[in-house]
Amino acid sequence: MTRIALILMLAGLQLGAQVEPPNSSGVSMGHLHIITPDPTAHRKLWIDVLGGKLVKAGPVEFAMFPGVLVGFRSGPSSGGSVGSIIDHLGFAVKDFEGTKAKIEAAAKIVSVNETSRQFFALFPGDVTVEFTEDKNQNVPIRHHHIHFATPQEDAMRAWYAKLFGAIPGMRGKFKAADLPGVNLSWKPVDKPTLPSKGRVMDHVGFEGKIYRVSLRKPLKPARQSKCSQPSARISD
Numbered sequence: 413m414t415r416i417a418l419i420l421m422l423a424g425l426q427l428g429a430q431v432e433p434p435n436s437s438g439v440s441m442g443h444l445h446i447i448t449p450d451p452t453a454h455r456k457l458w459i460d461v462l463g464g465k466l467v468k469a470g471p472v473e474f475a476m477f478p479g480v481l482v483g484f485r486s487g488p489s490s491g492g493s494v495g496s497i498i499d500h501l502g503f504a505v506k507d508f509e510g511t512k513a514k515i516e517a518a519a520k521i522v523s524v525n526e527t528s529r530q531f532f533a534l535f536p537g538d539v540t541v542e543f544t545e546d547k548n549q550n551v552p553i554r555h556h557h558i559h560f561a562t563p564q565e566d567a568m569r570a571w572y573a574k575l576f577g578a579i580p581g582m583r584g585k586f587k588a589a590d591l592p593g594v595n596l597s598w599k600p601v602d603k604p605t606l607p608s609k610g611r612v613m614d615h616v617g618f619e620g621k622i623y624r625v626s627l628r629k630p631l632k633p634a635r636q637s638k639c640s641q642p643s644a645r646i647s648d
Contacts, residue, residue: 491612496611
């Protein structure tokens, strides 16, 4: 079973004040954690180019955006986001042309769709990031979605709905579920994708009031969740 490395953090942490208020289950989007041999390049892109506010928590630097914090710390990674269960990250921008021009000067643009006002960029270490225009938003950039790739899209979506209170729905042609600060979307694939742990897009963090969930390790049999995907460890 492919696992996404995911952490549900205790509320009240210094970074928790920067994310969206929680839903009725006490959960909201928290952070995206990148492990890269070149954190300076990521710092330039997320902070200098995209305008994220620098926040430090111990050895990890975060770029703060409406709805999410993007963390980047130094370390080796085993591969890019594509090919893993976290296929790509998604952000909404107010100025499509302006954002594309700034990104193009600092990273590789891999595809552009002028009709849908959307483009994909490849950040250092092969982190794929999607940018979509939303002229109606009141900020230059905000977090929009995380796009998973898995043959178990229904089970994974049901797991997020049951455990985190995510609201199932559709985002265009993709099955999705909403949490405060993020749309979770699923792309169906024929074969299992690789775990995220150890790759450049290492894990996703969610804020919670009561408990911590880590999908880095499976549940002990005595506390096995009835949800089939993914497995988790829960502690008070």
